[in-house]
Amino acid sequence: MKSLQELEEIRNKTRESVYLRKDRAGIRVVVGMATCGIAAGARPVLLAFLEEIKKRNIKNVTVTQTGCIGVCRLEPMVEVYLPNQEKVTYVNMTPDKVSKIVSDHIVNGQPVMKYTIGVDGR
Amino acid sequence: MELYRSHVLVCEGTGCHCSGSADVIQKLKEELEKHQLENEIKIVSTGCFGLCEIGPIVIVYPEGAFYSGVKSDDVPEIVSEHLLKGRIVKRLLYHDHVTEAGIAKSLDEVEFYKKQMRVTLRNCGVINPEKIEEYIAFDGYRALGKVLTEMTPVEVVEIMKASGLRGRGGAGFPTGRKWEFAHNAPGDKKYVCCNADEGDPGAFMDRSILEGDPHSVLEAMAIAGYAIGADQGYIYVRAEYPIAVKRLTIAVAQARNLGLLGKNIFSTGFNFDIELRLGAGAFVCGEETALMSSIEGSRGEPRPRPPFPALKGVFGKPTLLNNVETYANIPQIILKGPEWFASIGTEKSKGTKVFALGGKINNTGLVEIAMGTTLREIVYDIGGGIPGGKKFKAAQTGGPSGGCISAENLDMPIDYDSLTEIGSMMGSGGLIVMDEDNCMVDIARFFLEFTVDESCGKCPPCRIGTKRMLEILERITQGKGKEGDLENLETLAKNIKASALCGLGQTAPNPVLSTLRYFRDEYNAHVYDKKCPAGVCHALLQYTIVKDLCTGCTLCARECPVGAISGERKQPFTIDQDKCIKCGVCFEKCRFNAIEKK
Ligand SMILES: Cc1cc2nc3c(=O)[nH]c(=O)nc-3n(C[C@H](O)[C@H](O)[C@H](O)COP(=O)(O)O)c2cc1C
Numbered sequence: 214m215k216s217l218q219e220l221e222e223i224r225n226k227t228r229e230s231v232y233l234r235k236d237r238a239g240i241r242v243v244v245g246m247a248t249c250g251i252a253a254g255a256r257p258v259l260l261a262f263l264e265e266i267k268k269r270n271i272k273n274v275t276v277t278q279t280g281c282i283g284v285c286r287l288e289p290m291v292e293v294y295l296p297n298q299e300k301v302t303y304v305n306m307t308p309d310k311v312s313k314i315v316s317d318h319i320v321n322g323q324p325v326m327k328y329t330i331g332v333d334g335r
Numbered sequence: 336m337e338l339y340r341s342h343v344l345v346c347e348g349t350g351c352h353c354s355g356s357a358d359v360i361q362k363l364k365e366e367l368e369k370h371q372l373e374n375e376i377k378i379v380s381t382g383c384f385g386l387c388e389i390g391p392i393v394i395v396y397p398e399g400a401f402y403s404g405v406k407s408d409d410v411p412e413i414v415s416e417h418l419l420k421g422r423i424v425k426r427l428l429y430h431d432h433v434t435e436a437g438i439a440k441s442l443d444e445v446e447f448y449k450k451q452m453r454v455t456l457r458n459c460g461v462i463n464p465e466k467i468e469e470y471i472a473f474d475g476y477r478a479l480g481k482v483l484t485e486m487t488p489v490e491v492v493e494i495m496k497a498s499g500l501r502g503r504g505g506a507g508f509p510t511g512r513k514w515e516f517a518h519n520a521p522g523d524k525k526y527v528c529c530n531a532d533e534g535d536p537g538a539f540m541d542r543s544i545l546e547g548d549p550h551s552v553l554e555a556m557a558i559a560g561y562a563i564g565a566d567q568g569y570i571y572v573r574a575e576y577p578i579a580v581k582r583l584t585i586a587v588a589q590a591r592n593l594g595l596l597g598k599n600i601f602s603t604g605f606n607f608d609i610e611l612r613l614g615a616g617a618f619v620c621g622e623e624t625a626l627m628s629s630i631e632g633s634r635g636e637p638r639p640r641p642p643f644p645a646l647k648g649v650f651g652k653p654t655l656l657n658n659v660e661t662y663a664n665i666p667q668i669i670l671k672g673p674e675w676f677a678s679i680g681t682e683k684s685k686g687t688k689v690f691a692l693g694g695k696i697n698n699t700g701l702v703e704i705a706m707g708t709t710l711r712e713i714v715y716d717i718g719g720g721i722p723g724g725k726k727f728k729a730a731q732t733g734g735p736s737g738g739c740i741s742a743e744n745l746d747m748p749i750d751y752d753s754l755t756e757i758g759s760m761m762g763s764g765g766l767i768v769m770d771e772d773n774c775m776v777d778i779a780r781f782f783l784e785f786t787v788d789e790s791c792g793k794c795p796p797c798r799i800g801t802k803r804m805l806e807i808l809e810r811i812t813q814g815k816g817k818e819g820d821l822e823n824l825e826t827l828a829k830n831i832k833a834s835a836l837c838g839l840g841q842t843a844p845n846p847v848l849s850t851l852r853y854f855r856d857e858y859n860a861h862v863y864d865k866k867c868p869a870g871v872c873h874a875l876l877q878y879t880i881v882k883d884l885c886t887g888c889t890l891c892a893r894e895c896p897v898g899a900i901s902g903e904r905k906q907p908f909t910i911d912q913d914k915c916i917k918c919g920v921c922f923e924k925c926r927f928n929a930i931e932k933k
């Protein structure tokens with residue numbers, strides 16, 4: 214080890230891959246993955262989120278799945294939680310909608326209203 | 336960087352390893368591949384979570400779902416339900432982890448963890464101990480960097496003194512003062528050693544730290560090396576800890592690879608390297624002078640002090656020896672400051688202490704508490720109380736060198752000085768809980784038997800004296816105790832304490848003295864009434880048949896191995912006390928509770 218900076222680099226690089234075991238705050242993306250969601254194509258959506266987040270090197274986002282969110286005909290559904298904000302629910306999700314949600318909502322904090330059924334609506 | 340949406344942490348500490356965690360990991364790999372999840376979900380092997388009794392333990396993040404007793408057959412369900420569909424498998428959750436509504440609580444809400452304070456165990460069960468990067472991600476080696484680039488050795492010693500840290504290996508000697516002696520000792524070659532011998536029966540604190548967070552010890556040893564002016568360290572670890580040895584070996588290699596051990600660390604000109612020395616597991620080798628001669632390759636026998644190791648230790652050079660848990664505190668003291676550390680605990684005992692909780696307790700396992708926590712909180716809140724609703728009788732701390740804490744002291748804040756005051760000691764951290772079914776004379780006999788076995792035989796008070804004490808205790812438990820036995824025990828104990836060469840002999844009488852102090856009635860009952868009130872000492876028991884309850888079913892008479900029971904069908908039976916060998920078979924077999932054990 215030559216310098217503190219070198220240590221700091223390793224720390225930063227690995228920190229992102231382990232933070233999900235410690236602080237639970239931050240942004241959460243929850244994909245509905247019950248049987249109906251999977252049938253409706255939720256997995257490609259979930260993978261697209263992972264891909265996009267990795268590509269943009271965004272920190273502090275966890276992507277999880279949940280059981281049935283409740284409205285099967287609107288599946289695949291995705292809920293995005295930003296700290297101190299109401300949850301936003303996206304419906305009829307497809308992988309090609311993901312990039313816009315990540316850039317507008319997750320990065321810039323502006324929900325993509327046209328993909329929702331209304332903020333916190335059900 | 337790889338991004339996973341979920342981490343599955345599987346404990347690979349010794350406890351969980353024995354209950355099959357390797358199979359669980361293997362099965363997890365297969366199932367993840369089957370569902371094509373291997374690029375989304377990461378499997379992480381960790382060290383001990385502290386609840387070894389109910390292992391293997393699996394935790395799934397980000398939800399923090401805490402599964403216990405996971406078998407490889409349970410894995411498909413976890414993968415297809417939880418990891419694929421996001422439905423937590425409730426039947427596998429740790430029982431206290433489910434709220435009444437059936438929802439998983441967060442880990443800090445679980446009673447077992449709620450009253451704990453994890454300082455030395457903070458990374459255990461969180462990081463993969465075989466990946467140095469994960470230790471670094473949780474601030475690892477920053478303390479070493481800070482010390483080497485910003486502080487003088489004297490400043491480091493001053494921080495240690497200001498923190499109030501005391502040795503966790505048993506005696507509780509102030510760590511800062513020990514570092515100061517070693518720093519001031521003249522000589523250009525010095526050594527830093529780590530005591531990972533852990534010979535106290537039932538203790539596994541140090542093992543868990545080495546298995547779960549080995550780098551914290553390496554980092555602390557390097558800091559110590561800088562503070563006292565040493566460039567070489569030795570870790571003395573028992574060979575019976577294969578997983579700890581393996582993880583330490585990996586950790587040393589990785590640290591060398593990144594240049595965190597070796598030459599010119601952080602380009603400061605500071606050199607430090609560490610080697611392992613495996614011990615054969617003799618209790619006496621944990622004693623500092625015996626440990627040092629064992630490191631040198633000689634027989635592990637204690638030698639008289641002075642000279643103290645700080646002046647003449649390994650190879651006759653000034654040597655600093657600290658315990659594993661002592662070291663594990665140090666990087667955090669440097670990073671968070673001595674004031675932070677000194678704010679935890681009691682006036683004279685700062686920080687936390689790890690205990691291996693065992694015996695008659697619901698949650699056996701590893702717990703770390705702030706000094707000053709009461710025994711009642713440990714036993715009832717963290718430990719979940721005593722099985723079967725039995726009554727607490729005493730707890731033994733300090734293992735074979737310590738003593739017992741009786742029920743009257745349940746509410747005393749635990750620290751070095753309060754324990755010494757009541758005739759026990761902190762010891763290295765074994766904490767064995769006893770209930771009303773434990774006989775205190777038998778407990779004292781058990782610990783003394785251990786020390787007699789482990790005595791190295793070098794000095795007569797220990798070699799012969801402890802043997803004499805054991806003989807008396809054995810007589811007492813066999814119902815052959817006589818007038819004067821208890822007084823003889825006390826005299827012997829005093830003499831051995833005063834004249835034995837090393838700590839093993841000097842502390843060996845403690846369990847006897849402390850049980851005599853708090854449970855003298857029980858000793859008297861054995862010696863004078865020939866009774867064992869707890870019903871443990873076989874020879875003192877008597878089995879009798881209660882006439883009114885006996886239906887004359889003949890079962891006991893047929894089961895008795897020596898034909899001591901006789902009677903007529905449908906009439907009360909009787910036991911011939913001269914023939915009875917007290918095997919207890921009749922007591923267990925009688926379906927009418929007609930046989931009494933007293
Ligand atoms: C018989 C005997 C066994 C000991 N066993 C251990 C042990 O297993 N681990 C340990 O750290 N200290 C043990 N000690 C205490 C050590 O001699 C020494 O005090 C300690 O390692 C110093 O480290 P510390 O100041 O960090 O506690 C033992 C002492 C005696 C007398």
Ligand code: SF4
Pocket residue numbers: 619637789790791792793794795797798835836837838839840841
């Ligand atoms: S006190 Fe016991 S263990 Fe210690 S040197 Fe004497 S005989 Fe050996």
Ligand code: SF4
Pocket residue numbers: 880884885886887888889890891892907908924925926927928929930
């Ligand atoms: S087994 Fe019990 S009830 Fe039957 S004869 Fe023996 S003591 Fe009496």
Ligand code: SF4
Pocket residue numbers: 878894895896897898899900910914915916917918919920921922
């Ligand atoms: S204790 Fe054993 S030996 Fe004694 S009477 Fe009962 S069965 Fe027979």
Ligand code: FES
Pocket residue numbers: 346347348349350351352382383384385386387388390391392
């Ligand atoms: S070894 Fe797994 S919890 Fe202790």
